[in-house]
Amino acid sequence: MKYTVVIPVYKNEASIPRLLEVLSDMGHQLGRQMEVVFVVDGSPDQSFAMLKASLHQLDFPAQLLLHSRNFGSFPAIRSGLAVARGEYFGVMAADLQEPPELLIAFFVALANEEYDVVIGTRESRNDPYFSRIASGIFWSLYRKMVVPDMPEGGVDVFGCNRAFRDQLLKLEESRSSLIALIFWLGFRRKLVSYERLIRQEGKSSWTLKKKIDYMMDSIFAFTDYPIRLLIRIGVLGCIMSMALGAGVFIAHVSGRINVPGYAATMLVVLFFGMLNLLGLGLVGTYAWRAYENSKQRPLAVVALNISNSREGALSW
Missing domain, CATH: 3.90.550.10 (Spore Coat Polysaccharide Biosynthesis Protein SpsA; Chain A)
Incomplete structure (x- = not known):
């Protein structure tokens, strides 16, 4: 056929x-x-x-x-x-x-x-x-x-x-x-x-x-799109947490925050929360690479192999 x-x-x-x-x-x-x-x-x-x-x-x-x-x-x-x-x-x-x-x-x-x-x-x-x-x-x-x-x-x-x-x-x-x-x-x-x-x-x-x-x-x-997205959110979150933390710290020093322990709590929660997301993304990247290797796909696929031998072989 x-x-x-x-x-x-x-x-x-x-x-x-x-x-x-x-x-x-x-x-x-x-x-x-x-x-x-x-x-x-x-x-x-x-x-x-x-x-x-x-x-x-x-x-x-x-x-x-x-x-x-x-x-x-x-x-x-x-x-x-x-x-x-x-x-x-x-x-x-x-x-x-x-x-x-x-x-x-x-x-x-x-x-x-x-x-x-x-x-x-x-x-x-x-x-x-x-x-x-x-x-x-x-x-x-x-x-x-x-x-x-x-x-x-x-x-x-x-x-x-x-x-x-x-x-x-x-x-x-x-x-x-x-x-x-x-x-x-x-x-x-x-x-x-x-x-x-x-x-x-x-x-x-x-x-x-x-x-x-x-x-x-x-x-x-x-695709490792979710992992890369997690890393991006973690990096962006760390930057935002540092900016917000700076704002909380300034507000605490200037006397605008009177609740005891509020500034320290907010700084820790914001920074380490986003750092946790970043860490999960980094660990996920290593896990993804190990998972890719476990699938055992070929590193490359040869579609055409042309030889200049006497036979002029053309093989797929």
Whole structure:
């Protein structure tokens, strides 16, 4: 197979019949060189049973994986990529909110050998107003604190070649962010904008709680922003406490403060309170560096190695 489509499935039984029709049409467009890997992520509905019953009737090669429980969409994607047999890989949502043409565009760009990873970024979305507002805030914070290169519309789907897939699977981190890892790896990257379609069946399982958990995982796995913020607050607080302490001391000497012990108490509380924040930030910096080493990410990733030997080898 030249192309592999990985589809995580969770509570998608209503959209499966339409999904299989779309995939059959995609297979024709890709010259019958496409396989599909369905990864049912511990779905409590009939998604697995429906796919299992349809598996031998499909007109394209397919694999069906079942997780022992719900681990999340990103672990499901990793499971699918690990067993995929193609040369180029694309991730597609089972709810069909991403147009099938987007995956075709991914594969065309990858097959031309101009890019290693292609990322779909939402230009617009036909979602409820409050959902669009919440998504905008979420991805804005993500750009600010985690991945500055993140597109404004966020990322839901991507495609990559085998070299990128292999490097991505080597990063075996729990409680991390697959999307942030994609940007961390680098390689030759292309953004493809699209309009997210209206969800026709079911409802999204991407709840507010999952979004908060995902944001926290991304922050703690990819940035020391909270620690640096703590240090800045500590330094600023120490400066402010010294200024306020000087004011309290002057007021005490000039006789404006008559309460016994008030000046000394305020000086101690202000100064050592902010010094405590600064100390926590400094200790946190050392802890962050130790945590970074524990993830065992490579110091660098070689994307291309060109040799001037007789064979003129070109290896990835």
